[in-house]
Amino acid sequence: MIYCMKTTNFALFAISFCLLLRTGFPLFGQEVSFNREIRPLLSARCFACHGPDANTREADLRLDLRDGDQGAVGSAIVPGSIDQSELWNRITSDDESIVMPPPESNLKPLTEDEQQLVRRWIESGAPYEDFWAFIPPEKPVAPEVKNAHWSFRPMDLHVLKKLESIGREPSPEADPRTLIRRVTFDLTGLPPTREEIAAFLQEHTKSPERAWESLVDGLLQRPQYGEHMARYWLDLVRFADTNGMHKDFYRNHVMYRDWVIRSFNENLGYDNFVRYQLAGDLYPNPTQDQLVASGFNRLHLIIDRGTALPEESFTKNNIDRVTSIGTAFMGMTVHCAQCHDHKFDPITQNDFYSLYAFFNNLDADPETVANPRRGLQEPFVSFGTEEQTARLAELDSKIAELNARSKESKGENAKSESGNNLKRLQRERNLLDDAIPRAMVMKERKEIRETFVLVRGQYDSFGEKVDRNTPAFLPPLKKESEVASRMDLANWLVDPQHPLTARVAVNRFWQQFFGVGLSKTSEDFGNQGEVPSHPELLDELAVSFVQSGWDIKKLVREIVMSKTYRQMSNSTPDKFKQDPENRMLARGPRYRLDAEMIRDQILATCGSLSSAMYGPSVKPPQPPGLWEAVSMTGEVYRADSGDSAHRRSVYTFWKRAMPPPQMTILNAPIRDACIARRERTNTPSQALLLLNEPEYLEAARQLALKVLKQPDSDRIAFAWETVTAKLPDAKELETVESLIGDLTEKYRSSPELVEEICRGIELPDLNAKSKLAAWTIVVNTLYNLDITKTKD
Amino acid sequence: MHTAKELDRLAHNRRRFLMNSGMGLGVSALSSLVAPASVAFASGNSSMIGVPRGCDFAPKAKRIIFLFMAGAPSQIDLFDYKPDLEKHFKKELPKSVSMGQRVTAMTRGKEQLIATTKFKFEQKGESGLWMSELLPHLSTQVDKICFIKSMNTDAINHDPGKTSFCTGSEIPGKPSMGAWLSYGLGTLNKDLPDYVVMPSAFWSGKVNVQALYSRLWGSGFLPSKHQGTSFQTAGDPVLFLSNPRGVDSEVRRRMLDSLGQLNGKHFGEIGDPEIQTTIAQQEMAFRMQTSVPELTDISDESQETLAMYGPDVVKPGSYARNCLLARRMAERDVRFVQLFHRGWDHHTRLPDNITGQCRDVDQPTSALLKDLEQRDLLKDTLVVFAGEFGRTIYCQGELTHENYGRDHHPRCFTAWLAGGGIKGGMAYGETDEFSYNIVTDPVHVRDLHATMLHLLGIDHKKLVFPFQGLEQKLTGVEPSRVVKEIIG
Secondary structure (H helix, E strand, C coil): CHHHHHHHHHHHHHHHHHHHHHHCCCCCCCCCCHHHHHHHHHHHHCHHHHCCCHHHCCCCCCCCCCCCCCCCECCCEECCECCCCHHHHHHHCCCCCCCCCCHHHCCCCCCHHHHHHHHHHHHCCCCCCCCHHHCCCCCCCCCCCCCCCCCCCHHHHHHHHHHHHCCCCCCCECCHHHHHHHHHHHHHCCCCCHHHHHHHHHHHHHCHHHHHHHHHHHHHCCHHHHHHHHHHHHHHCCCCCECECCCCCECCCHHHHHHHHHHHHCCCCHHHHHHHHHHHHHCCCCCHHHHHHHHHHHCCCECECCCCCHHHHHHHHHHHHHHHHHHHHHCCCHHHHCCCCCCCCCCCHHHHHHHHHHHCCECCCCCECCCCHHHCCCCEEECCCHHHHHHHHHHHHHHHHHHHHHHHCCCHHHHHHHHHHHHHHHHHHHHHHHHCCEEECCCECCCCCCEEEEHHHCCCCEEEEECCCCCCCCCCCCCCCCCCCHHHHHHHHCCCCCCCHHHHHHHHHHHHHHCCCCCCCCCCCCCCCCCCCCHHHHHHHHHHHHHCCCCHHHHHHHHHHCHHHHECCCCCHHHHHHCCCCCCCCCCCCEECCHHHHHHHHHHHHCCCCCCCCCCCECCCCCCCHHHHHCCCCCCCCCCCHHHHHCCHHHECCCCCCCCHHHHCCCCCCCCCCCCCCCCCCCHHHHHHHHHCHHHHHHHHHHHHHHCCCCHHHHHHHHHHHHHCCCCCHHHHHHHHHHHHHHHHHHHCCHHHHHHHHCCCCCCCHHHHHHHHHHHHHHHHHHCCCCCCEEC | CCCHHHHHHHHHHHHHHHHHCCCCCCHHHHHHHCCCCCCCCCCCCHHHCCCCCCCCCCCCCCEEEEEEECCCCCHHHHCCCCHHHHHHCCCECCHHHHCCCCCCCCCCCCCCEECCCCCCEEEECCCCEEEECCCHHHHCCHHHEEEEEEEECCCCCHHHHHHHHHHCCCCCCCCCHHHHHHHHHCCCCCCCCCEEEEECCCCCCCCCCCCCCHHHHCCCCCCHHHCCEECCCCCCCCCCCCCCCCCCHHHHHHHHHHHHHHHHHHHHHHCCCHHHHHHHHHHHHHHHHHHHHHHHCCCCCCHHHHHHHCHHHHCCCCHHHHHHHHHHHHHCCCCEEEEEECCCCCCCCHHHHHHHHHHHHHHHHHHHHHHHHHCCCHHHEEEEEECCCEEEEEECCCCCCCCCCEEEECCCEEEEEECCCECCCEEECEECCCCCCEEECCEEHHHHHHHHHHHCCCCCCCCEEEECCEEEECCCCCCCCCCHHHEC
8 A cells, every 4th residue: 555655656746747847847737827837938939039129029029028019918819718819829830831930940849738838828818927037036925834843944844845746755864974074065165074074973963953053053164165165156257367368368366266265254245245346446445355356347358469459359358247247146148138139038238238338437458468467457456564565665765776876886896786786675676576465456437438339249330328227127226326336236236126136146055055056047047047946945045145134154054954955865766867956855965076176075085185275376287288289378387386286276277278177177167258057077088087187196195195004904994984974884895805905916916016106105015015006096996986076 | 972881880889889888877978878859850751761860861971070270371372362463462452342341450550552472373183273382282182172262250360260160159158069069969989089179289380379278179058078178299198098107907997897886886875877877987988098099009000191191290299190190080980070280370471481381281181181082981071171260462561572471351261171072173152353352152150160060961050059048059140051052
């Protein structure tokens, strides 16, 4: 009997799931929802010709509007009657000259299920709804669930309600070792140490809930939290260390990167985080942080002077800037409206250039010089300490004095002595000057540059003049003075009534913990974006985020404290296949770690990870010849050594023309465009990297040396636990033991291989060396386990 | 047309791949081996029988070798012969021709004095096509080649020019052509990448060497497994291919056996099919450790073959060596091979520099065509030779009969194609008497892309991927057409 019930539940789940995959997230037998099912259909198949863009509109028909002259009702749709609705005739016709979408559009015809959805919708009166993402979020009512004991947190209840509606249950809580590894990675980007695991296990046996809470609170206070959180932001704003075009010169955004890290650690509210970046320079007396943050506006790609047309470069830079605002803060593809009105969303071309106007007044050259000194381009600000500034002034006056005197001085001896003095002072001055931190910033010109619509997006083709403004479908902009400022724009974005900003932000934070956002398309909340899997949950999170004062740590804490997050991630192959991305949240997250986390994990577990924070980007070793193969200026990659080679990956030098392969092979974006979510693939190049990267083998050797200091009987468990945070079971012990045996024997008979592995290490005899070699490969094996490169 | 036997082989290769790396690949891997759902298969349509997966119709070519001349060679000195120009030497280009069109920042506002070519042209082959004396070897192959003299592009500078030639868009972030093909057609071979890129390690043109960017062979918004694998000239041809010091293949094999056991055990406990993909990819990596060195080891090539490619073939990283490797890849069914040869940006001292560049590429390119033909591979291998734009008829810098330079010119340039269903011995499209504007049959870079896809059996309008709300295509949103006139 029990078995039968399970089967039925499973069948019900399978059916709903098939529907879910096809059309977003409709629930079996529920009313058709315009926002959930109908709008995505119409948008994908019809809006290109019957939507917001007037220039491509056919037959004076808009299906994105219900009423009005060109609206759907009256011409294409007769509510309640499919027979009288031309829309229905068109989408179901067999006649190629009549059917919509027309075959030459190459858009897929509506499937039978999709047609039935449209039928049910028309029959129910063809109700339109305002687009979900353009309505300010409201706190949803507390969901009613059957299993109210599971959790008291609203977040969990929304998840549970969804699960119950498809006949599923949440998974049990994961074991404590899995939990500490998961949350340590998610909050710091690093694995837990054996000592941390032991401490947590001890607390956990006393009180699981309290142990979890204090673990989470402790992790949120670590400086590594900021480094980890910053990394996602740096993808989003396409942070890099070079121009990204033509000769790809060094571009110095170090202070900006460090500011992002510190902001997360100091838990700067997201509202100010946005304000500082968009308009930090416009505060009455801007702080260092505010100025540095405004360098956000300088992160775009930029070309060096000489070949391109400056006017064109200027336009490109500014379009890039507006695009980043769209992707990062609004979750809208506003850049689609640079040549024409947006095809799917109500953003007109005028809207695009009205946003463009906010950034059109930067007081900077549109192109850099060759080899910009220190990677800086005006406007930039120096942040020397009082002491540094005073010393600099002192040196300058001494140098001037010496210069003057040497002109007067007579005699060879006197000349050479003062010349030497001068050189020494110059050197000191330059060293000091180099040590002064500087950051490129945003700065307005005195007289505001006029902005025109660029016809078809062409830099030299001016259309109508526009003023700074925000798109009409969103809440109106409040201006502090006659001419709107970037600060007004920033305040507009973080107004609690803005429907997008908070949703877009919390969705991205959610994605960090579960691998996929509640709306999968974290860069696009428009008509072509994905309707959220859990709309009420998204709104719950967004509203409480704003109410908390945009408190990121609080939000993050809420997420990791939830029962949803703490579920075990094991399941059955069938269930994995039904929901490979875990959109229903019926289990805990399980997916491959990011490139940076994989590298940092290897460095951390072998003990060589540097704890140094901030400062100029570093160059860990990479295969030879990569820069030379692309460079225009004969650049050679000179790897750092020592501590600098073992810094966290967030500090790795990012050359846009050739980013570090250890990162890009594992899906790090190349940072020439704003990326809100990384993809995750599983390729042979990744296998080659993890198997063969010499630095990673060196790390394996480091750890092997530590392993060999353990008593013989503890070694496997020590290594296994250090790398995976788990303990090996009997079968795993046996497999590793046999591997050690075979490898030790192999290495004993291959002294030349042994010497290669043991180079630079003093060991008494071949026996000891073979052991180290064998253990190095064993650790290399552990580093290549799927469970090691995966968060589960 | 493909014979039934060839098509059977295609299908067989695919089956073999599925079997070999199979043992239950994960969902994501499995679905990526077959062509994406968005590539339409007209099931039930009788004309589709025998059409390989991923194709919309029977392909003419199975693979592409794309010889990219980065920096933009001068069409005027190589291909686009203008016999009547001599009388205009050092005269101002008529305003009726230049029509105030956009020029670069380098020559803006300057005189536009006509620089005729110093190189002689002759009619070659049975087709009697005009060829420059700079390309004596290639001149013997003209009957295999179709020259498109009416190429044009929107970009006037290298970075956007190369980016749009390689990805269909000037704006970074779009997938490259090879990535689209890998995505659309899947893989043809089981133990090599689908898409290989080989930049020359050295070249003769010493002025203005332009940069390359990994985005030129990137996957943009497509899954990154479709990105080009750049073969390195120093060290491992494929990054991290070799075992590190102290590890030999016996150690690696033994280690992979235990690794596979442990991963397999964890799959049993955790249930995530992604673990099986990891196992399969680790095994594929191991196979590549053999197959890639086999591919790049040219010791089995005959002396005649090596001689045909010219003296540089012995130098790793040379264009000549890369041409030979391209042929070896064609034999192994690598879908898309792209060579980058830099050094063509001849703003000044063009005659000296272009002579050296032509010496680099002339004999190897010609050898590649001959070699493919003698191995019966040319018929289904499309070879494309192009730079990102053309060069101006007017001079930049000093102008004498013997010395001159040319600026960037997007409005017309010459590209050529051979093999893979292309009509040989023909020229397509014409430019005006100044090689400045196109007179007949313009071919935009988009049209060339559409044509290349067409030859591989793909309708460029149907090869789409949803991203940022659009059904994205290689050819973008502007109209583009297949140049059917050049297809045999």
